[in-house]
Amino acid sequence: MSDEIEKGLEQEKQKKTEKIAAEILQMAKNKLLVNMRFMDMSLNQFKIFPKPELTPFTASDGEIYIYDPEHLLKAYVLDENLPIRNFLHTVLHCVFKHFFVNTLVNQEMWDLACDIAVESAINDLDLNYLNIGKAKEQIQFFHLFQKKIQTISAEKIYSYFLSEKLSDDLVERLSLLFKGDDHCLWYLTEEQKKKKGLYGGLGGNAIIPIERVLLMDRWAGIALRMQTELEVFVKSRGTEAGLLTQNLREVNRERYDYTEFLKKFAVRGEVMKLNPDEFDYNFYTYGLQLYEDMPLIEPLEYKEVKRIREFVVAIDTSGSTAGDLVQMFVQKTYNILKSTESFFTKINLHIIQCDTVIQEDAKITTQEEFDTYLKEMKLHGLGGTDFRPVFEYVNKMVDNHEFENLKGLIYFTDGCGVFPQKKPPYDTAFVFIDDSYNNYDVPSWAMKLVLRKDEI
DSSP: OHHHHHHHHHHHHHHHHHHHHHHHHHHHHHHHHHHOGGGHHHHTOOEEEEOTTTOSSOEEOSSEEEEOHHHHHHHHHHOTTHHHHHHHHHHHHHHTTTTSOOTTSOHHHHHHHHHHHHHHHHHHHOOGGGOOTTHHHHHHHHHHHHTTOSSOOHHHHHHHHHHHTOOHHHHHHHHHHHOOSBOGGGGOOHHHHHHTTTTSEETTEEOOOOOHHHHHHHHHHHHHHHHHHHHHHHHHHTOOOHHHHHHHHHHHOOOOOHHHHHHTTOEEEEEEOOOGGGOOHHHHHHHHHHHSSOOSSOOOSEEEEEEEEEEEEEEEOSGGGOTHHHHHHHHHHHHHHHSTTOEEEEEEEEEEEESSSEEEEEEEOSHHHHHHHHHHOOOOOOSOOOSHHHHHHHHHHHHTTSOSSOOEEEEEEOSOSOOOSSOOSSEEEEEEEOSSOOOOOOOTTSEEEEEOGGGO
8 A cells, every 4th residue: 555655656757857847847948938029939839748767857859848857857956047047058059950861960069069158148148148157268268269270050060070179088078068968859750759758649639740841941931030130139228149149050051063153144045956845746747647747847957945055254363262162163163054055155254363463364256265274274473352353354355356246254252352333244143162151242243152161
């Protein structure tokens, strides 16, 4: 009988613990909702339920949020700000889409990089209700670390850690310092989650897993809205954007396809090629039946296609865009031009190197000449940057009938230069290579493309 009483008391204690833990979690969410209205969507996305047998910490995969009630109570007793901060920690992982991870990633390094990115963003908010005991030590490390890496995002930190090959002791120390939740759900398949009972009933309703792509789209939309509302919030208070906005800009940054971008500069021309789109087989066969060997309509022997025929690539050879990066860009451009339906048999391509003056103009009319240019390419100049000489030079070539129908000029640059005030008589695009978060301004008549080194 005593065993039954003891068991009953234990069950009653467990229910009470779960009830208090759920209230603490709701209180943490409400605190964030009241003070950070720009996060309202992100804070209400989870299906929340206790799952103490899986992890003693909190954990989420972007859809469900699990926690250990007893651990949550202990955290609250230790520091009443901990549940609030840890809930925000997990939400920011989802907003930054850290859970969408490649299976080949170094899990230990990725987990650490994500935790540092999130905790640094929280510390940067400098809000009293988010302050915890280890925040001071985190900030001290962050200041040292920030000198070694330009921008703070999980991807940047992860890349740096892999190159530096941190010692096991340092990884362990940093993991304890920045840990705010468990990332175990990030690496489980849907089948593994089902086996662990993560998609069972919840309050009488079955939890149905969302397709991974749909889940990513959902959080992408949340991140975009959050960035917009946060920037308005920051402006209204007259404060700096900070690391949270910086991470959101990185998450929402469009990954550009340079191949598609280059096609915008294609011009139309005729090539000898069967055009089935404009050929009517009914009239053709009717003519053969009526006149035996005399079709009514012959097939058109040409087709209008988009191919780049006359084009200018301007290269800023100032110090910041010199070296391998320029050659990578030219090689990439070459590969695109050389691809299917990109080149006419004869082309008129000018590759102009320029800093504050024109340093070289290489005219290319065939693929063979392009191959030779790449093999023998040397950079000239390496001085300052002024965009105007290139436009003046190309405008003179247009006036002198060097081009029949020039449609495009792409200027590869670091962005630090003087733009011409007048719109040229051809389409222009500036391609910036940037691993930071600079928002380069270009004239209204020009297109802008910001690429990273790994996108070339």
